[in-house]
Amino acid sequence: MYQYDTHDQTMVDARVAEYSDQVARRLAGTLSEEQFRPLRLKNGLYLQLHAYMLRVAIPYGTLDSRQMRMLGDIADKYDRGYAHFTTRQNVQYNWIKLEDSPAILADLASVGMHAIQTSGNCIRNTTADHFAGAAADEIEDPRPYAELLRQWSTFHPEFDYLPRKFKVAIIGSETDRAAMKLHDIGIQVVKNEAGETGLRFYVGGGMGRTPMIAPVIRDFLPPLQMISYLEACLRVYNQHGRRDNKYKARIKILVHELGADEYRRQVEEEFAHVLTLGLEPPPAELARIKAQFADPGFDPAAPDAIDLSDPDFKLWVDQNVHAHKVPGYAIVTVSLKPTGGIPGDASADQIRLIADIGRDYSFDELRVSHAQNIVLPHVKKADLYAIWQRLDAAGLATPNLDLISDIIACPGLDYCSLANARSIPVAQKIATRFADIGRQHELGELKLKISGCINACGHHHAGHIGILGVDRKGLENYQLLFGGSEGADTSLGTIVGPGFTEDGVVDAIEKATDVYLAQREEGERFLDTYRRIGTAPFKEAIYG
Amino acid sequence: MVDTLIRLRDDAASTAPVVPFADLGEASNATAVRLSPGDDARALLPLLDRLELVEVAFPAYTDGRGYSSARALREHGYTGELRAVGDVLIDQISHYHRVGFDAFLPNQPITREAVDKAIHTWPEVYQRTVDGRQPIWALRHG
Ligand code: SF4
Numbered sequence: 001m002y003q004y005d006t007h008d009q010t011m012v013d014a015r016v017a018e019y020s021d022q023v024a025r026r027l028a029g030t031l032s033e034e035q036f037r038p039l040r041l042k043n044g045l046y047l048q049l050h051a052y053m054l055r056v057a058i059p060y061g062t063l064d065s066r067q068m069r070m071l072g073d074i075a076d077k078y079d080r081g082y083a084h085f086t087t088r089q090n091v092q093y094n095w096i097k098l099e100d101s102p103a104i105l106a107d108l109a110s111v112g113m114h115a116i117q118t119s120g121n122c123i124r125n126t127t128a129d130h131f132a133g134a135a136a137d138e139i140e141d142p143r144p145y146a147e148l149l150r151q152w153s154t155f156h157p158e159f160d161y162l163p164r165k166f167k168v169a170i171i172g173s174e175t176d177r178a179a180m181k182l183h184d185i186g187i188q189v190v191k192n193e194a195g196e197t198g199l200r201f202y203v204g205g206g207m208g209r210t211p212m213i214a215p216v217i218r219d220f221l222p223p224l225q226m227i228s229y230l231e232a233c234l235r236v237y238n239q240h241g242r243r244d245n246k247y248k249a250r251i252k253i254l255v256h257e258l259g260a261d262e263y264r265r266q267v268e269e270e271f272a273h274v275l276t277l278g279l280e281p282p283p284a285e286l287a288r289i290k291a292q293f294a295d296p297g298f299d300p301a302a303p304d305a306i307d308l309s310d311p312d313f314k315l316w317v318d319q320n321v322h323a324h325k326v327p328g329y330a331i332v333t334v335s336l337k338p339t340g341g342i343p344g345d346a347s348a349d350q351i352r353l354i355a356d357i358g359r360d361y362s363f364d365e366l367r368v369s370h371a372q373n374i375v376l377p378h379v380k381k382a383d384l385y386a387i388w389q390r391l392d393a394a395g396l397a398t399p400n401l402d403l404i405s406d407i408i409a410c411p412g413l414d415y416c417s418l419a420n421a422r423s424i425p426v427a428q429k430i431a432t433r434f435a436d437i438g439r440q441h442e443l444g445e446l447k448l449k450i451s452g453c454i455n456a457c458g459h460h461h462a463g464h465i466g467i468l469g470v471d472r473k474g475l476e477n478y479q480l481l482f483g484g485s486e487g488a489d490t491s492l493g494t495i496v497g498p499g500f501t502e503d504g505v506v507d508a509i510e511k512a513t514d515v516y517l518a519q520r521e522e523g524e525r526f527l528d529t530y531r532r533i534g535t536a537p538f539k540e541a542i543y544g
Numbered sequence: 545m546v547d548t549l550i551r552l553r554d555d556a557a558s559t560a561p562v563v564p565f566a567d568l569g570e571a572s573n574a575t576a577v578r579l580s581p582g583d584d585a586r587a588l589l590p591l592l593d594r595l596e597l598v599e600v601a602f603p604a605y606t607d608g609r610g611y612s613s614a615r616a617l618r619e620h621g622y623t624g625e626l627r628a629v630g631d632v633l634i635d636q637i638s639h640y641h642r643v644g645f646d647a648f649l650p651n652q653p654i655t656r657e658a659v660d661k662a663i664h665t666w667p668e669v670y671q672r673t674v675d676g677r678q679p680i681w682a683l684r685h686g
Pocket residue numbers: 410411412413416417418419420451452453454455456457458
């Protein structure tokens with residue numbers, strides 16, 4: 001994976017120095033809170049309901065054991081012994097003191113990490129397929145492009161005050177594991193008929209108040225024009241994106257209002273100009289980055305068989321282990337969704353344990369998935385049993401990946417100042433209601449996602465079952481959506497009917513799963529049955 | 545308001561009246577113009593030879609359109625004074641400078657010393673813009 005050179009290190013060190021100076025000015029009173037606010041936000045420091053929250057970037061979700069260990073140490077040293085992994089492959093600390101924040105950034109910088117552009121109306125941390133470089137179905141590892149993009153977007157002077165925040169996701173497989181079409185820009189590495197690599201650009205997707213699936217704006221772009229094309233896409237947006245209404249300011253609205261064809265035309269015109277400016281890093285730079293993402297030294301003789309005689313182990317392998325591109329290896333997902341736990345939370349000890357396992361068994365590499373779990377991307381099948389035992393002893397081997405209790409939930413009203421309703425207790429109640437793992441397996445793949453308000457950080461539009469917290473005359477109320485999906489078959493969920501109380505929504509979900517079990521045909525997931533039979537039978541069971 | 549114009553240029557400041565972009569059609573001999581956030585800077589391209597001052601208004605620092613306007617003018621060869629006017633804050637100065645501004649007229653006074661320091665916030669940069677600095681990728685590959 002990518003390692004900082006002295007140039008990259010210089011940049012994060014400069015940031016720590018700049019930020020430390022800003023905090024000192026704030027603490028001394030020469031900066032007012034009003035003046036300081038945009039500055040701290042540029043460093044990912046939010047003021048939440050009860051304390052400051054610090055959001056740390058994990059570029060394209062990839063990190064090594066040293067970095068992971070540091071995340072655990074920071075949780076112990078500056079927080080309450082926990083960290084929260086987010087749907088954007090970032091990590092958040094919820095109980096931070098302002099005066100500690102420069103020291104935290106310095107600790108992060110010592111392992112090549114930062115909180116740059118994890119907030120504000122700028123280009124945010126780029127996300128990527130969490131199985132990148134390991135997935136059996138991959139065309140090309142997308143992370144070298146993501147790293148190129150990270151560098152280009154870091155302190156980009158022109159795009160620091162866009163109409164609204166800007167999120168890019170990049171994948172290199174046919175299977176979309178990064179909800180790429182629901183981003184401001186989604187990039188897919190593709191091959192053309194001649195076998196050449198190119199980039200397909202989807203522009204103008206998003207969730208939030210007005211969810212939209214991004215249209216294709218460029219079908220095939222030579223990879224060595226990516227930065228120039230991004231410049232063009234962003235310039236058109238920066239000039240013409242709406243600034244009169246915060247809810248209409250995302251690029252999806254611009255693309256929608258102009259129409260994909262007109263937006264494309266404007267981008268192509270700008271692109272032709274940008275190409276004359278020499279903004280593109282040379283091929284040698286992409287080659288330098290690619291070399292750092294080269295495959296680790298896989299053992300060609302690694303045995304492919306797994307001894308599955310332990311039934312609990314088998315359950316976990318069946319659910320949480322995926323095919324790897326190299327025989328004898330596998331991809332492990334460590335679930336951060338124990339029954340009744342807080343989705344995406346991990347204790348400092350758990351984080352350090354996962355770091356150690358990554359170091360010992362996964363070529364020192366870890367990933368954070370947008371489903372708020374941790375991935376060990378390159379594990380020998382022969383080591384799976386030992387890994388499982390170590391995870392199980394730490395409460396990290398819940399065999400529930402993609403099942404109903406593998407819930408994505410935003411922080412909600414427990415932490416977030418924008419929330420209408422709590423997300424975490426709902427997630428906990430649902431997971432507890434369906435605690436029987438046999439029942440969960442019977443229900444099969446069922447992606448459940450919860451947001452505490454319309455901003456949709458919990459991706460509720462993209463859940464097979466989505467829950468949206470709303471405020472109903474001062475009371476927390478929950479709307480239920482069915483039929484969303486974020487993969488190759490991206491679709492947006494639709495609201496089933498009137499909202500529910502916290503307990504009511506759990507009951508309604510149980511009724512919906514009963515309908516599914518009664519009506520499903522061979523091989524159908526909940527989503528497939530819903531798409532086939534429509535809303536009516538579910539409505540009937542829930543409200544009838 | 546105290547005049548707090550800070551110029552990073554050696555030539556004498558323009559004394560020409562500054563014409564709003566919308567009135568440019570009537571003032572066909574104007575040499576100084578002011579762009580507001582919604583104005584399309586590219587409409588000035590045919591006039592670049594004649595202009596000696598372009599003011600770019602920032603009614604609020606959060607409206608970043610002026611960054612694109614400035615950079616576009618420089619990319620198309622404008623060499624006159626490019627002045628950021630309005631809600632211009634010290635913590636944004638380095639970005640302004642990178643997209644081509646060489647003069648600042650902030651609502652709240654800033655010292656020349658602070659501006660010089662701010663411009664050197666970043667010892668290195670990742671992007672090629674119009675400030676002539678070599679990006680990190682160029683340093684890496686010579
Ligand atoms: S969805 Fe709303 S409540 Fe949840 S984290 Fe985002 S802004 Fe906060």
